[in-house]
Amino acid sequence: MAVEHGEGLPGHVVDDLLASPRRRRLLGILRREDRPVCLTELATELAAAGPDGSTEAVSAAERRAVEARLREEDVPKLLATDVVAYDSTLDALSLSGSAAQVEPRLADEP
Structure with missing residues (x-):
C-alpha cells in the first residue's frame, strides 16, 4: 500500500x-x-563493532574511514528523509521528526 504525501x-x-x-x-x-x-x-563507536567492541582499540585511520562513509553515504540519506537532524556547530546528529517511523524497527539494536 502506498503512503500518501504528508x-x-x-x-x-x-x-x-x-x-x-x-x-x-x-x-x-x-x-x-x-x-x-x-x-x-x-x-x-561504529568502528568498534569488531570482535572486542572496544573504542580504545579503534585506530585514527579506522575512525576516519567510518566517518567518511557516514558523511558520504549515510548522513545524506538520513537527513533527506528527516530521520536525523544535523547541528553544524557541534558537528553532531540527533534523531528528528521522521525517526518515530523507524524506531519501532530498531528495538533489537544495541
Whole structure:
C-alpha cells in the first residue's frame, strides 16, 4: 500500500534506510543516547563493532574511514528523509521528526 504525501515515509524508504547495518547501528546509538552525538564519536563507536567492541582499540585511520562513509553515504540519506537532524556547530546528529517511523524497527539494536 502506498503512503500518501504528508503521511510519513513510504515503507520502501524505511526499508532502504534500515537495509544498511551501519545505519541501523547509528540510529540505535542516537536512540540510546537521546542527545546530539558528534560524528567523530559515532564513527568511533561504529568502528568498534569488531570482535572486542572496544573504542580504545579503534585506530585514527579506522575512525576516519567510518566517518567518511557516514558523511558520504549515510548522513545524506538520513537527513533527506528527516530521520536525523544535523547541528553544524557541534558537528553532531540527533534523531528528528521522521525517526518515530523507524524506531519501532530498531528495538533489537544495541
